[in-house]
Amino acid sequence: MKMRVGSLEHRDLLCWTFLDTHTAFEPESLAWPKLEPKHIALLRSFPFWAFALSLEQEAGRMITVFAETIDDPLVRNSLVDVFIMPPTIDELEKRLRKRGTETEAQVQSRLATGREESKLWRLYKYTILSSSMEEDLTKFRAIMRAERYLSQRLELQPGTAEPVRGKTGG
DSSP: OOTTTTTTHHHHHHHHHHHHHHHOOOGSHHHHHOOOHHHHHHHHHHTTTHHHHHHHHHHHHHHHHHTTTTOHHHHHHTTOOOEOSSSSHHHHHHHHHHHOOHHHHHHHHHHHHHHHHHHGGGSSSSSEEEOHHHHOOOOOOOHHHHHHHGGGGGGTTTTTTTTTTOOOOO
């Protein structure tokens, strides 16, 4: 029998597939060519990383707002929202100026946005106080691993401690 699109079975399959198979993007696992340290440093200095981070943060805000409109707990809980913020506005300014990729007007705009966004950190399920890209990535991975072990995401076979296939925390 064919599953009906929009049915509870369809919803469950979609949510559990996402929860069980989601893999965080890990740039170091990509098949990069072997590069000298100076070339890696050059790649890391490109301004598109800041743009990519700003897109991720915007997506996180949209997901948070959207998740609040979802009544179904399985669907709502399959969404994970993480806010990455600098430890201080002064540190944000220091990082923006060090990169040297924004005009003065853009720096001021980003600082104003940062001041407003930093007031909203409690609206997110998780907040990472940014330190370094490597440490932030480690913290993000820890959050994603923890999400897989939430009790509400674990389904056990009736009368056992055996997980239902495909619905484990692993």
